[in-house]
Amino acid sequence: MAPPPSPASKLRAMLANEKEIIVCPGVYDGFTARLALNAGFEVLYMTGAGTTMSKLGHADLGIATQTDMVSHASMLASLSPSTPLIADADTGYGGPLKDQVVNKRCGHLKNKELVDLDTWISRIRAAVMAREESGGDIVIIARTDALAGQGYEEASKRLRAAVEVGADVAFLEGVRSVEEARRFCGEMSGVPCLYNCVPGGVSPVLSVKEGRDCGFRVVITPTLALGAVFESVSEAYRKLLEEGDTERDGVPVRRLFESCGLEESVEFDVRAGGKLYENGV
Numbered sequence: 001m002a003p004p005p006s007p008a009s010k011l012r013a014m015l016a017n018e019k020e021i022i023v024c025p026g027v028y029d030g031f032t033a034r035l036a037l038n039a040g041f042e043v044l045y046m047t048g049a050g051t052t053m054s055k056l057g058h059a060d061l062g063i064a065t066q067t068d069m070v071s072h073a074s075m076l077a078s079l080s081p082s083t084p085l086i087a088d089a090d091t092g093y094g095g096p097l098k099d100q101v102v103n104k105r106c107g108h109l110k111n112k113e114l115v116d117l118d119t120w121i122s123r124i125r126a127a128v129m130a131r132e133e134s135g136g137d138i139v140i141i142a143r144t145d146a147l148a149g150q151g152y153e154e155a156s157k158r159l160r161a162a163v164e165v166g167a168d169v170a171f172l173e174g175v176r177s178v179e180e181a182r183r184f185c186g187e188m189s190g191v192p193c194l195y196n197c198v199p200g201g202v203s204p205v206l207s208v209k210e211g212r213d214c215g216f217r218v219v220i221t222p223t224l225a226l227g228a229v230f231e232s233v234s235e236a237y238r239k240l241l242e243e244g245d246t247e248r249d250g251v252p253v254r255r256l257f258e259s260c261g262l263e264e265s266v267e268f269d270v271r272a273g274g275k276l277y278e279n280g281v
């Protein structure tokens with residue numbers, strides 16, 4: 001029997017289908033990844049900002065290390081090994097990928113500093129070489145932050161150069177208008193383009209349909225889950241502190257565990273001959 005396709009080749013096949021727009025919910029921990037999988041998403045996006053906030057409790061200022069990102073991505077990928085995971089690799093930590101200085105910041109903050117084109121391209125090339133040497137087929141997404149400080153022409157030149165050395169997808173960070181978005185997708189002539197949808201950032205918030213109409217092939221929503229948790233958890237904590245409300249109608253704990261694979265884990269153990277859970281949990 002042929003081995004199942006790798007998640008990377010699944011993502012490649014989705015990218016090859018020009019009619020398709022790949023919608024990637026931002027996930028920042030195992031729980032949000034489970035919720036996204038349970039909802040039925042076919043591709044997940046591990047946000048670096050969310051990883052830094054959830055794992056380290058800090059803002060997106062280049063505080064997370066390569067080890068933080070790799071361990072987080074490995075954990076998320078393990079929850080559904082057949083599901084493609086797009087993982088933020090920031091500036092590559094001394095190697096690839098985005099073109100900010102290593103002390104990067106969220107692309108929607110001010111006064112970003114960039115490395116020069118040659119330095120950035122060597123980062124992308126390093127990722128491409130690592131892919132070749134590993135015999136893998138991961139999809140490399142090149143992101144430039146040049147739009148804010150250096151303008152459209154420079155940003156577009158950088159992305160073209162990145163594609164020339166082997167990047168698969170172009171990510172123009174901080175697109176400023178729908179017109180710019182359309183122009184960019186049109187001019188990248190066939191190279192799949194990614195849209196970063198961040199409320200309160202510098203880019204318009206586009207629906208999936210609007211993103212598709214502009215010509216984007218991939219949409220990521222890095223802060224979607226963070227925003228939802230921010231609102232609802234802040235309110236639940238406020239109610240507990242100020243009103244002593246302990247959530248009488250809260251989500252039953254079993255349902256929470258079930259959302260994270262309770263039944264599958266028990267079933268796996270019983271099938272392996274384990275006795276611990278044979279009478280149920």
Ligand SMILES: C[C@](O)(C(=O)O)[C@H](CC(=O)O)C(=O)O
Pocket residue numbers: 046047048049050060088105106107108173196198201222223
């Ligand atoms: C895409 C991004 O790099 C991320 O960490 O997911 C961030 C998202 C954000 O902070 O809103 C970005 O720099 O845009």
